[in-house]
Amino acid sequence: MDPPALGALLVLAGLLLLSGRCGGVPSLYTIDAVALTLLPGPTVPSGTPVTLSCSVSVSHDSARGLMHVFRFTRFDALVHAVNSTAAEARLRLQPARATDSGDYECQVEVKEKGRRSEVQRLTVTGLQTPVFTLSAGVVYEGGELAASCSAAQEKGALLFQFFQRQAGGAASLLKQAISEGNRSEARLVLREVGDRDMFCNYSIPMASHAGSSNSSNTLHVLVKALFISPVMEVLPSTSVFEGDVVEVSCKVVKAPGSVDVYLNKGGKVLKRGAVVLSHRLTVGAGDGGEYVCKAEHGAAQKETYQTIRVKELFSRPVLSLEPLEVFEGELMRLSCVIDSYSPERVVIENMRFSVYKNQQLLVPAASYSAIALPSQNGNYSCRAEADSQGRPLAKESAALVVQAKVPVSVPVLSVVGGRLVVGRPFALRCHSDSGSLPITYTLHGPRRPAQTREVHWAGDEAVFNTSSVLRRADLLLFLCHAQNNELSAALTSAGQELLLTTEVIEPVSRPVLTLVPNGASVSEGQDLMLNCSVQRGTLPVTFTWFTSGRTGPLFFQTLQGHAGTYTIAAVARGRSGGYYCEGSNPANEVKRSFTVVVGIQMAGWKKGLMAVMCVLLLLAAVLAVLHKRGLLRRRGKTLSVKPASTQSIGLTAAVESRPVNVTPGVMGKSVWSEHVSGSDTDEQNSVVSPEEAEPQHTEDTTSDPSRGPVKKGTDAVYSEVRKSKQGVPEEPADGGSVEYAQLNNDSGRNSGHRNSGHRSSGDLNNGLQGGGTVPPDSVDDIDELNNTEGATEPEVCGPDTQGPDC
Template structure:
């Protein structure tokens, strides 16, 4: 029989054990807390002093192989009160005996390994408080004497608040003291102020358990409070109603003294005298001694008092020191007077009063008046005293209040100045008035040209009298500003000097518009020359800053600060780029920039450049003439060529067959009759039948063009006329005449500067206007050669 299945079962069991061991090794949970229960025995509520058991039980499901440990913890109001570690599933916590302080909400918390669980909250109520016990240090005592009382509840728990009560013979109960939380016992000092028999007791409550209420009263202790007869007796001799200067005696004593009794005489909380058992105090009363006298007897903490009101009448008033002037200025005479008012003429007269006046505690005079001239040495604290002898031969002295005399200093001549010591004509400025000496307040008044007076009052040290002043245009107006200073309405004001203002002030006149002058001043300057730009101003405080600008460049050319009102800037070696506009700007300490007018400068070529161009032109013309002269032999042949200009018929009567344009200078053999005008030569038939035949001919012959041979003029002859001669040659066909040439007859037109044809050749001549003007400046008429006439005479063919 095969044994594999049993072996397989064994292997599985071993594998299960290994897996379980591994799981335990990895800390995996093989338990769970099912329930936690809390039970209070006996059930709540319970009476105070009853033993109470709190039972906590836990139920845990776990693997049989585990041995678990349970941590039990009992909590009251979430505060632990008892804990225990055990493997048991139930524990008990006993409260024996249970008191009111044990009341509260309880719960049980169980911790197993890493798991925790709490029970439901259970309430425990313990009813009833223990009756306290009262103990006193003494039961017989004097009124206000201290005793020590102790109230305790030894079986109670927690912080207790104790109260002490006194029950009088009338049955009324008063709380005489309450002590703060201090455990289950309290000791304190009590003071019983009511004389007679009384009963003391105490009780308590627990503030943490307000529902528990107050405890019953403690045992009652009877005490006897004796009266303390130490009340003093006080007498004032001769009377409590006296006159100032009288001598009185105050007697204060205890009739039935006990040991350690002290007697005090006080007035206005000031101790006049202190003695054991009794005292006597003698004094001369003053007007200020009226009031309440207090005689006080003291034994330990017990005090008894007696009061007497003292009334002191004044014989005369307190001296009063008066000044003859309200404000005293140095150099003025003033008088101090001392006086009193008599209240009791039956006991004193004015003749019996003696006066003395003091300064700084030193007697000045034994009179009621003192007169002197104010000066710094007379300043000080003045007082006066009045002394009198009463009918009872009592000597009485009274002093006045201190009177401070400080003579004012007259205001000095004010110094007027411009704020900043700098004034720009045409701009507003500030004026400052200041007197070096003078008592405040000082009133300053500023006067100026064309303005209303302005007033400033300086009342505090550090304040300044500064006036805002409109602009002035002339420096001559500066001395007209005057400042008046006054601090005494009974004297004339001090007046400043306007010339000092002018001397102390730097007056700045803004610059006028600058003028720019250039040298040379023709408006043009040749290249290579120096150009001087001179800028000047007619008015303005020196020094003046001049700045030059060129309109064609950015920035300034130069800046100069000369010692005078004129500055200059030189441009060395003027070039073409220096042409254009120039201007300058002027400015001084007034910071008002003024700009000149713009001057335009043109730059001409230098002389050597003009000479070079002239030489180049001569060389060019010479080369051209040389070229024309070299072509001289070709010109006759070119004149024999037919140069035709095709034109259409001008009318039905006459047809133009050919037009030849030739220009030549008039020679000496030209007929004078035709100089300066146009001559036309036309060969036609003697009647108009030619025209008619020409029109009626069905076939008009085509125009024939030929060259008209004219007499060649000497090209080298000097012309005798100015202007241009134009020769037109036209050949027409005629029935009456046969042309000499094979191509037909010829008609010759000659025009010489004719007025009727000027308009038709205007455009041609306009193209040569510049050349013609140049020719006119040389005194010769230019020859105009038609571009279509190949027979035109070239002046280059003439020998120079």
């Protein structure tokens, strides 16, 4: 926008703002009060001028007045509106009528603000007396009059009422109507004959306090009797035979003017005429009944009644079929008969009959016979004719539908679902492909009562619930009979067809679990075969193997056979326990075998190894016992024996006060034994601890000084002999060490093994056995033996030993 245009726009805006200020439009204002006044007062008689004055008081900050909008309402409906700068507005009611009564209110609006006055109730009392007029003063009974009732000075909606008052009676309301104006017109029907006075009044529905107006002027009306009752005549009589001609006439005598006459029967107008009419008809059996003659003059009506009775010459023919239910291929017969006739008018021999099919003449006779075929089906009827006084009369029968029934076909017996399980209940369906309904089906089965089902409509089936069969061949014993004609034999189904069309499932028998090898002779490392078999059952069969203590199956397989095998390769000893199998087939019935307990034996090489270990353990135990019994004990003297490798034997013996038994030759060493207490039991023998059993190194003072000490366990075995009495070892004469040996060999054994060798040793043994003390020279001999080089080890006599000393 260019600068000159922008400047002009700013100047115009300033002028408008200035003009607004100059116009005196205040920026601050408030409505103080609004008052409504009724003049001359709130209650006035009808016809009085009334003024409603509405005043308002507004405070504002300008010297100029404000524009006020005044609205007058009655019952919240707008009556009058005024726009004025004055502080008062008026509504004039000149004159006020009862319809002006109501609750008035004034509302004043100033700019965006508004305020209402208090409600003022105006009551206008009194109503105008209406004016009543009639179109005529004389009328016939049932005639109509045009009436008018008006109140010229009233306004608004008015309710007008029209009354009549007969001589000496009370007024009765004839009619009432609501009019939006001050006038109402109505059509009044006067039905009762006589004189009467008529008048009207009105009321205001919206001003119920005003009540009803005074009654209008009264007009006198004469209602004359109307003699238009028709005269009715039936010729030749009111009782006739069918086929007779009857004439009915209706007329009004001395009609007062235009009169309409009607002949009616059963609500149907047969004929209409002016003042008089005549109607001729040939009556039939259905023409009897009540006839009405009615005369109308304006709104007035008069009626006359006559009843005509018609006798039948003969009854309506009836066409019948024999038999009632005909089947295709059977003989059917149609017959046309009448139940009654009038012999005074009809000769039965002269009557004529004919049979029709589909409205076409079939035979001119009272009967018709034929073989029932599909081509014979159709709608049949018959006709009977007779003459009465030279006039023919014909009647037709009702239509008869002939539909030959179809014989039932051979039924077919089948299992519902096409499958059954041996041992379980099942359902059988018996059905015929053709045959008219209803059809009765009867089921016969082995070892059960017969069952019957009747099929009445299409889509229905004969289904029989039956108990189980024990074997497949039992199906041959089921039979089904179908019949829809009592006069013919029932047709029977064939059990062979049921057997051929049914899938028969036989549940599996109880499985048998066998083991290869036998469960009691299974060794670890062998292959264990678990064979599960059933004797009977429909294939395929599913075999499942289980073991106790384990969740879930070991293995399963589905086979086209009655046996299955599960192999456990290189069975371990941990696989011992109970085994069983289950069998199932499409019958969905699981059978379980008995549980077979399997004990896995140890492998042979393990047994041999254990046997060797047992022998070794036993030998070790024996050696331990022998060693335990052969422990060295401290005695009064020390006895030393060297092995053969040393080529010298050192023997030191202590002299005891009791006999000592010595038995050499155990484990290649010389062993000396003695009984401490002299008894045969070993429990009294002294037991030496393992520490004491250890051989101790002892220097042999009698040996060669140049030789070193004897090594433990190899060069020499040192024994220590304890003294039995004092328990204190005797010191040797040469000051050397003394060792004690306790020899625990039995006396019996000692007697069987005699030591043979050097003399000194034998002398020592003899001395010990004698229970005496070893002499000193014997001890010297022993020392000499110990020091002798190249001495041989003494021989041990046994069962297999032969020598010069044994």
